[in-house]
Amino acid sequence: MKDPRPSASAPHRRITIHDVAREAGVSLTTVSHALNDRGVVDPATRARVKQIAQQLGYRPSVRAQRLRSGRANSIALVSSMPFAVAGGTSRLGFMMEVAAIAAEAALGRGLGVVLVPPLEGAGGLLDSLDIDGAIVIEPVANDAHIALLRQRGVSIVSIGREPGTEDPVPFVDLQSEYTARLLLEHLHAQGRRRIGLLIGATPRQSYVETERAYRAFVAAAGLPCHIVTAQESEGEAGGAAACAALLREQPDIDSLCAPVDAFAVGAIAHAQSLGKRVPQDLMVVTRYDGIRARSHQPPITAVNLHLERVASLAVELLFEHISGGRERASVAAPLPELVPRESSATSATSATSATSAASVTSARPATSAPN
Template identity: 35%
Template structure:
């Protein structure tokens, strides 16, 4: 059963031994389904006491013109957007794209919380940076809603309706830049959010280090620890017998603090230490020195996610390859080393 405790069409499909689509066709009176199969589905729905929720009812009655946007990292840390302008820009681009197509975009909190109304009439949903086995993504899928994500859910390889950046390729791109600028002992600082961004970037770093014959220098610190977390991990990195001469930190605030600690020790940046971030933010843009960072295409990704969802609403039944948006590399003073 779904995490909310309600019986869903997914439960009915499992009990009847058919697909969710077949159950949806029977319950909505659509499609050609064999009489015996139809009877079995209706019997299972009755035995399980399945009741169509208001979302499904609204879909049968026509479009509501509303799309939900769930930003999962902000669910985890609270909706304080300071320092995470990436999400503000993504949401703005998604809202503008939806409005241009005649839809409204509604920012929603964690849909699995008991305090969130279950009877929201929605045409579809977008889940940003889902966690592994994400319960919000599962909730939307269980309700039979068309849903796409920004970034993949590693626990759902079959769900390829997503848009985003190629995090493995972009991580290698940043590591190669640090090598080109003279880095030889390159450390990687990832976050702890259980999502594809961290999973894929860590996997890329470990594979890259193995290819180069470098001992991995990998540390993890919670994203929500911000600059304080960066200060703590800098102490760990710089106390090593052979400290790194370059650091790539996924989170911009961590990168800024690492650079600040290095300078407090008298280390020149970029002369003694190269510093780069896997995500651009106001912190990396306005730091002294400026921190080289990847801009993870928030506007392009927001637009692609809405367009992909609207394709599903228009009847796109077959999965399509993920929509990949290239990140933009901003090289700043923290890696501007003359070789």
């Protein structure tokens, strides 16, 4: 019998189920049942078919499998956050870190990941993608991506709660309120008593929870309340502009909590342009412990959000819903941990800052899902 495998000089031809059936001397149905462990097939015949398929180098057609199962075996990772804050000029930021981890976790479940960048017109792309579900990173209130995905009837999970609704899509709770308290208590422990808050103007749950935690914290501590917002699309420039506005109104601000790392970098740049020293005159802390925080001079105090676990939890929750499991509507991310750096601690106090952060983290109970 002629070898169905192509020779080294012949053009490549895919080995098909027909080749396996011909070599094994059985029907196409028998081969299909044997390779997929279905139907009634003699065990010896099943084993022989599988052996021949392996020898021939047969690989099942992904397209045929999709037609049989009705599944695309792929998910989309979507973010409405502009690259100015989600990635920055390097494109290495919050979104890309989540994407890398999510892709690895999804692959372990036989799912591919399609990255939908935060660009105008992404809605049209979402409408045409062949996907089983989607993970939406930190959605906004009335998020257009979620609305479109709901219309398509695909499963959706968000990283961060969908704000402004009593019926959010299933989500991974990022513990944003806890994170804000962690940062604020750290600044307070450094002796700072005029703490400003710089958050984004876009309605995201992390901003809602951060502002709520800030207002409660300064009220309980008897401190003044100073809040300023920045436009996400402006990135670092937006942080600089917001810091300028705050310092014009409150020139004696001694510390700043800016959860968006791009805003924190911009704020530091503006403060230094005024001759302010960081951290001596102005301490600055941020949320995401990414490349901006670690490589900036001075390095910026941030928070380990355990994104590797967050992304894995999101994939796990989405896979459950794709597979029909609807029991869990939310899961809590691990409690974040403070990473003290020079932007909020002089060399003389950095060691005590780390100790203080550890005590704060261990003293706080896990928070429940936000309302």
